[in-house]
Amino acid sequence: MTKRFIKNVVLLSIITLITGCSVLNQKDPDVIVTTEPMLTKSEEGSVDKVVSADSVNLDTVDKKGYTLGNNIIYFEYDKYSVDKVDDKKIIKKYSNYMIKYENATVRIEGHADERGSRAYNLALGEKRAETIKEMMLINGVSKDSIEVISYGEENPAVIGTNEDTHSLNRRVEIVFSNTGK
């Protein structure tokens, strides 16, 4: 009887503590936004996609099978900085996967739009890919598991000569060369 009572009191206090916490969080929206478990959950959801794609023979599947869902990061004209939160999330997602699966290797492919000098565009594509590589290294990915390659302006995602098509061609694609599983 006494034992059971004590147990209930302890349980009740724990509940109060938890409730108190969540109330505190709701008052401070920033805390909720940056809550770790939410991010982890969505990441694991995406990682699961790879598990299913992985069960297919990778030699025959489409190139898309080598990705963790969204694998393309777009850039401004003549720029190579990554500023958007969504783009940083993509890089974080790949970094987490690479850390989890140590044998995984990626190829970071840089591209530029058709305007201007071809040799400069090759360098621009390489710098864009190097920027993504640097961010993955900061996230803790081993440098030996990342290969960087630029195609310059030679492999556009879409054909066209206006800003809409140009903006889709200024990109970096992250592709697994080995999913590490």
Next chain:
Amino acid sequence: MKKITILLIVQLFLYSSVQSELIIKIDRAEIGALPIMINISGNSKDYPSNKFKNIIENDLYSSGYFNVLDSAKVKSDLSSKKTQYALWNLAGASYFLKSDIYKENNNEYIKFDLHNVIKKSIIVSYKIKINNKNNIRKISHAISNVIFKEITGIKGIFDTKIAYISTEKISKRKIYKLHVADIDGFNSVAIYKSSKQLMSPTWSPKNDKIAYVSFENNKPEIFIQTLATGERIKLLSDNKSSSAPAWSPNGKFMAYTTSINGNLEIFIFNLLTNKTRRITNSIGIDTEAEWSPSGKKIFFTSDRSGKPHIYSKSIKRGKARRLTFEGSYNADANISSDGKYLSLVHNGGNGHKIGIYSINDKYLKIISNGRLDEAPSFAPNNKMILFASKKLNKGILVATSNDGRIRKEIELTGEEVREPIWSH
């Protein structure tokens, strides 16, 4: 300025299944061109005079400096020199090439006198032994060079070459070809073909080799190919990406671009010792090295100011100096052989065009009107610029004189052409 357009269509056999045609369109101003007549007599089975005549006339006409008049109606075999000059003058010619193909001791020769009709005098005379049918083009271009040099005082470039890259789609597969051709578009040979990207061809100082970038190992790497033998070597033994090769004027070094610590930097490879030396050090992109004629400094493209601009730097020591400030984009500098001018790709807000930048005057002049013009290079006499442009979304080559008097478009049927570069 009144302009006249002529169109030439040349059949080409590029060692490929499909026969391509080379289409050359010439727009030129008529005013100020020097009137000249070419007369070649003598009939040889192996060396027909009209072949020489056609090549020389085409060379002179497409240079933009000459107006070629029909010599068929004018008598050239008059014994009286006085009457001869009077007749040529009456026909409108300021200059007259009187030439003859003949046999002497079982050898065949072409001799010629170049006359100044106004001064009633011979400027120069030559006698050339011809011993190989394959040399007709070469000898004709050599004669054109003599005429051009003697009359204009400018070095002739009719015997020089161009290299360029073409792409052809064969049942969804893209084939890349590296070509070497005469500047009039003839004698085009695909010296290397690949299913992987080829880019950035550049001539060795002696014009006996071409360095270029090939993706055959699934990344950009620099290769050197010897033209006479076809022998190819990979420049660097490491497995890194490398690009934008540039030969030093003495042929001993190759400048190139590779990444180090996440930045694109320019290095110099010593072709004798196989040692590399780093030249640039900045955050961002440094690429497209181009040597000064003295070999003491390089020009290059850098975005260290936030946008691509042209810089110069001593290869020994010292800071990089920024040269271009106009517009939002200046890249791919190519230097004139006298070291005074850079041709470059410029964007002043109206698309990518070709500009000529005077190093001493710090003045930039735009000489093209496309929106996607790129890859400029000077002719060896610096009087023309060759570059890549787009015509109805198709890659073509354009050669234009610095003063805009003449513009030549070179198009290949069924193929896109790009990245032309004039030999030294």
